[in-house]
Amino acid sequence: MRGDMSVQHSSIERGEIGRDGAAEAEIPAAFRMSSARSRSGGISVVTTPQGLPTRVRIERSQLTKQPQALADEILRVCRQSAMAAGIRWREELLDAGAPRDVVDAMGLPTAEDLARVEYRDDEHDDAPASWLRRA
Numbered sequence: 001m002r003g004d005m006s007v008q009h010s011s012i013e014r015g016e017i018g019r020d021g022a023a024e025a026e027i028p029a030a031f032r033m034s035s036a037r038s039r040s041g042g043i044s045v046v047t048t049p050q051g052l053p054t055r056v057r058i059e060r061s062q063l064t065k066q067p068q069a070l071a072d073e074i075l076r077v078c079r080q081s082a083m084a085a086g087i088r089w090r091e092e093l094l095d096a097g098a099p100r101d102v103v104d105a106m107g108l109p110t111a112e113d114l115a116r117v118e119y120r121d122d123e124h125d126d127a128p129a130s131w132l133r134r135a
Helices: 060-064 067-095 100-105 111-124
Strands: 007-010 034-038 043-047 053-058
Touching: 034 067, 043 067, 053 060, 053 067, 060 067, 067 100, 067 111
Parallel strands: none
Antiparallel strands: 007 034, 034 043, 043 053
C-alpha cells in the first residue's frame, strides 16, 4: 500500500492556451489549477490552488477499496496538489523579487513541507487497512 501514496504534481495547463486565449505563463500561480496523482496513477485530481477538486479520475481498480479509505486517499491527493500549487506560487514570488521574509510570512508551503507530508502519509499507510482478503 505504501507505493500508492506518493503523488506526482504538475500545473496542468502549463504551456497551454487558457479559456480566454491567454497563455498559461500569463496566469499567476495563485490562480493556476494544479494536478496530482497517486504513485500508482489510480487516482488523479485537478484542483484549485486551495485544493478544491474540479476533476477527479478514479481507475476501476481503486473501487475495490473501502469507501472511507478511498475518500481519505482522494483528500490526501487534493491536499498535496494544493501544496504543490503553493510551492509554485512561492517560487514565482521569489523569482519576481518579493522579499523572502514577506513570502515566508504568507505561510506558503516549501518543498520540504510537501516532502514531510508525503513521508508522514507513507508512514501512516504502511499498515494494512484490513487483514481480510478476498476469497
